[in-house]
Amino acid sequence: MLTIDAEILEAIVAHARRDHPDEACGVVAGKIGTDRPERLVEMDNVERSSTFYRFDSMEQLRVWREMDDRDEEPVVIYHSHTATEAYPSRTDISYAGEPGAHYLLVSTRDPDVTEVRSYSIVDGAVTEEPVKVLNAAVDPHAVQKYLFGQSPTTVDYECPA
Numbered sequence: 001m002l003t004i005d006a007e008i009l010e011a012i013v014a015h016a017r018r019d020h021p022d023e024a025c026g027v028v029a030g031k032i033g034t035d036r037p038e039r040l041v042e043m044d045n046v047e048r049s050s051t052f053y054r055f056d057s058m059e060q061l062r063v064w065r066e067m068d069d070r071d072e073e074p075v076v077i078y079h080s081h082t083a084t085e086a087y088p089s090r091t092d093i094s095y096a097g098e099p100g101a102h103y104l105l106v107s108t109r110d111p112d113v114t115e116v117r118s119y120s121i122v123d124g125a126v127t128e129e130p131v132k133v134l135n136a137a138v139d140p141h142a143v144q145k146y147l148f149g150q151s152p153t154t155v156d157y158e159c160p161a
């Protein structure tokens with residue numbers, strides 16, 4: 001299960017909406033071992049594409065070093081889909097290099113409904129997990145407009161040829 005503060009989730013969704021129709025991407029760092037995403041780092045999608053994202057390698061190096069320095073790890077790695085559902089593509093799966101991270105996907109295909117779903121991706125196996133939003137009571141409407149995955153499911157993918 002991913003547990004995330006409503007304020008951080010709102011900021012991720014705002015980033016995704018802002019970059020639409022390009023895919024947005026970034027990480028949320030947290031102290032090692034806590035599994036709590038606390039520090040949002042919006043990153044550049046060097047592809048500037050509506051169908052694909054890739055971190056800038058220099059920026060990724062800098063952000064990952066900064067996390068090291070602060071005893072943090074990438075608790076959440078997020079990106080958006082602009083025309084399809086919030087489900088990892090084959091490319092997303094093959095690029096997923098952090099087995100301990102929560103891969104959060106936001107779909108901005110519908111301007112009125114925000115689809116937010118979270119997965120673990122380990123060795124090509126995608127497992128959806130529930131998303132628990134904390135402190136949502138601050139703005140009860142903020143979370144109601146999100147469409148979360150219904151129940152966790154496990155899907156195994158063949159390795160791309």
Ligand SMILES: [Zn+2]
Pocket residue numbers: 052053079080081087088089092
């Ligand atoms: Zn994707």
